[in-house]
Amino acid sequence: MALIQVKNLTFGYEGNPEWVFDQASFQLDTNWKTGLIGRNGRGKTTLLRLLLGEYPHQGVISCPVPMVYFPFSVSNLEKSTAMVVQSIAPECDRWQIERELSLLRVDCDVLDRSFNTLSNGEQTKVLLATLFLHENRFLLIDEPTNHLDEEARDAVCRYLSGKKGFILVSHDRVLLDGCVDHILSINRADIEVQAGNFQSWQENRNRQDQFERSEQEKLRKEVDRLDRAAHRAADWSDKTEKSKYDTRNSGLRPDRGFVGHKAAKMMKRSKTIEARREAAVEEKAKLLKNLEQAEPLRLSLLHYPKRVLVEAEHLSAFYGEKEVFSDVRFSIQQGDRVAVCGKNGCGKSTLLNLLLGKPIAFEGNLRIDGNLVVSCVPQETSGLCGSLRSLAEKEGVEESLLKTILRKLGFSREQFSRNIEAYSEGQKKKVLLAKSLCKPAHLYIWDEPLNFIDVISRMQVEDLLLACRPTLLFVEPDARFCDEIATRRIRIRRE
Numbered sequence: 001m002a003l004i005q006v007k008n009l010t011f012g013y014e015g016n017p018e019w020v021f022d023q024a025s026f027q028l029d030t031n032w033k034t035g036l037i038g039r040n041g042r043g044k045t046t047l048l049r050l051l052l053g054e055y056p057h058q059g060v061i062s063c064p065v066p067m068v069y070f071p072f073s074v075s076n077l078e079k080s081t082a083m084v085v086q087s088i089a090p091e092c093d094r095w096q097i098e099r100e101l102s103l104l105r106v107d108c109d110v111l112d113r114s115f116n117t118l119s120n121g122e123q124t125k126v127l128l129a130t131l132f133l134h135e136n137r138f139l140l141i142d143e144p145t146n147h148l149d150e151e152a153r154d155a156v157c158r159y160l161s162g163k164k165g166f167i168l169v170s171h172d173r174v175l176l177d178g179c180v181d182h183i184l185s186i187n188r189a190d191i192e193v194q195a196g197n198f199q200s201w202q203e204n205r206n207r208q209d210q211f212e213r214s215e216q217e218k219l220r221k222e223v224d225r226l227d228r229a230a231h232r233a234a235d236w237s238d239k240t241e242k243s244k245y246d247t248r249n250s251g252l253r254p255d256r257g258f259v260g261h262k263a264a265k266m267m268k269r270s271k272t273i274e275a276r277r278e279a280a281v282e283e284k285a286k287l288l289k290n291l292e293q294a295e296p297l298r299l300s301l302l303h304y305p306k307r308v309l310v311e312a313e314h315l316s317a318f319y320g321e322k323e324v325f326s327d328v329r330f331s332i333q334q335g336d337r338v339a340v341c342g343k344n345g346c347g348k349s350t351l352l353n354l355l356l357g358k359p360i361a362f363e364g365n366l367r368i369d370g371n372l373v374v375s376c377v378p379q380e381t382s383g384l385c386g387s388l389r390s391l392a393e394k395e396g397v398e399e400s401l402l403k404t405i406l407r408k409l410g411f412s413r414e415q416f417s418r419n420i421e422a423y424s425e426g427q428k429k430k431v432l433l434a435k436s437l438c439k440p441a442h443l444y445i446w447d448e449p450l451n452f453i454d455v456i457s458r459m460q461v462e463d464l465l466l467a468c469r470p471t472l473l474f475v476e477p478d479a480r481f482c483d484e485i486a487t488r489r490i491r492i493r494r495e
């Protein structure tokens with residue numbers, strides 16, 4: 001057992017007036033399987049980089065063992081996979097990587113293939129297996145399941161559940177529940193560590209928030225009561241003090257000393273009440289500092305005069321001479337929320353792009369009304385640049401509405417002044433999602449809309465879709481999201 005200790009960590013990026021971390025402290029056991037969570041922009045990847053010693057900072061970061069970061073950068077994709085593994089873990093033997101690959105259910109023949117011929121899932125699993133070849137290292141794993149299909153995610157979850165000694169950044173609730181035993185949470189006001197998986201952390205957080213809401217309401221009522229009491233006491237003291245100079249009906253003057261004493265006594269009581277009020281206000285201010293504001297999202301649906309929006313029969317798609325998928329059949333009716341499922345490389349994104357009118361060769365029957373208004377979330381964020389204002393103008397959406405949605409998704413006002421290129425991947429994905437929600441549409445087509453997006457925002461999107469019930473065609477490997485949202489599934493099988 002060894003401890004990673006962080007004390008009074010303070011860090012901010014040059015040119016950014018906001019601290020990413022301000023006097024943050026926590027400690028971790030190097031044998032724990034720790035899940036790192038927090039809203040986009042809170043500094044999860046930054047924290048990993050700080051643990052690696054890559055950024056100057058204030059405070060103390062103490063770790064008794066070296067750390068290794070995942071994902072690795074592969075400079076030459078044309079090398080054999082075995083050579084890529086050897087360049088990352090030069091001390092390992094082939095039998096060791098074969099052992100790890102077998103645990104991930106990857107055919108060891110991939111080692112003899114060029115790395116660039118492997119699928120995204122195969123590449124991720126090979127690099128993850130290579131990570132665990134580093135003995136006597138503490139491992140920092142940053143979102144390993146993005147772009148992986150459900151089957152690959154399950155394999156990664158099973159693999160990590162048998163390991164220990166790592167921090168895992170992930171927004172996948174199924175993964176976090178399946179393979180971690182502690183949660184490191186970057187909250188609004190602090191960083192905390194709890195034993196258990198994501199579900200237990202969420203249950204504890206909900207109980208804590210409920211308790212603090214109750215306490216805050218009690219304190220609010222107490223502050224109101226003390227306000228009234230202090231006002232009455234002060235008012236009575238003033239009136240009593242003024243009465244010292246009154247003349248009674250008998251013509252006698254009141255005992256000024258006695259009256260003054262009573263007035264002073266009441267003023268003292270008023271000040272005591274005021275002190276109790278201030279103490280209650282201070283106590284109230286300590287509550288709900290970590291409450292995550294998850295305001296409900298909205299979208300505007302357009303009514304389509306026909307029940308069926310899209311029909312496909314015996315649909316096949318091609319890139320050049322290569323057939324991507326074949327004989328796909330489906331229809332989309334109003335109110336359907338259709339999940340497109342299948343392994344990586346089977347053509348899920350191709351199908352969505354085909355419906356979006358991209359120049360993709362196909363055979364079969366595809367019927368889409370030309371008057372159908374479609375709003376989309378593309379998979380890639382690489383095309384985003386410039387300011388939010390310029391993006392709104394380019395896309396023809398209302399800037400204020402775009403920013404309102406982003407605020408609900410956890411953006412600070414300070415982030416609105418930055419160019420989109422400076423955003424994290426999760427924040428960029430939120431921009432694409434917000435842009436889609438700004439556009440009234442008959443049909444929404446979303447390609448992996450939740451990649452890099454934090455858990456709280458995922459639940460906001462789930463609540464939105466369940467409340468508004470738009471017609472939706474989507475690809476999303478998050479199993480829990482699909483279970484909650486999909487009314488039907490289209491499964492594409494690669495021949």
